[in-house]
Amino acid sequence: KYPRRTTHGVEGGRVAMILAVLERKAGLPLSNRDVYVSTVGGARVSDPSADLAIAVAVASAVLDTNFPTRVVALGEVGLAGDLRRVPGLERRVGEAARLGFDLAVVPRHSREAHTKSPTMHGLHVIEVGSVAEALSVLNLRRKRKADQ
Numbered sequence: 001k002y003p004r005r006t007t008h009g010v011e012g013g014r015v016a017m018i019l020a021v022l023e024r025k026a027g028l029p030l031s032n033r034d035v036y037v038s039t040v041g042g043a044r045v046s047d048p049s050a051d052l053a054i055a056v057a058v059a060s061a062v063l064d065t066n067f068p069t070r071v072v073a074l075g076e077v078g079l080a081g082d083l084r085r086v087p088g089l090e091r092r093v094g095e096a097a098r099l100g101f102d103l104a105v106v107p108r109h110s111r112e113a114h115t116k117s118p119t120m121h122g123l124h125v126i127e128v129g130s131v132a133e134a135l136s137v138l139n140l141r142r143k144r145k146a147d148q
Helices: 012-026 048-062 089-098 133-135
Strands: 005-008 035-038 071-073 103-107 123-128
Touching: 005 012, 012 035, 012 048, 012 103, 012 133, 035 048, 035 103, 048 071, 048 103, 048 133, 071 089, 123 133
Parallel strands: 005 035, 071 103, 103 123
Antiparallel strands: none
């Protein structure tokens, strides 16, 4: 049986790459699982800065783990599992704060040198270098056999 990969509102190729990174770099067992990724209300998302949010959502579903819903994750995922900077980070974080988010997970070195405080627009900001590191700070890790 081949697993089903269905996307609505996001490019299937990007999702396939994110799934490959999650499997290879974060150790998530995805090769034999069906994966469905969809946007709210049929919105189209073509901005690569949504990659990290997709990765976090898929990891949360696969691990059957909830994480705080007031988290925003921004970053383009590279083939090596690295996170790339996104343009307009301050504007995006400001909008997330306005919408009631509490925590922003963003690519390392995304902020200007003068904005290195742990908060931005009232949000706590955590900078990470990889998808695996982002999952770790959000406590989205695969359970070891002893933990199950």
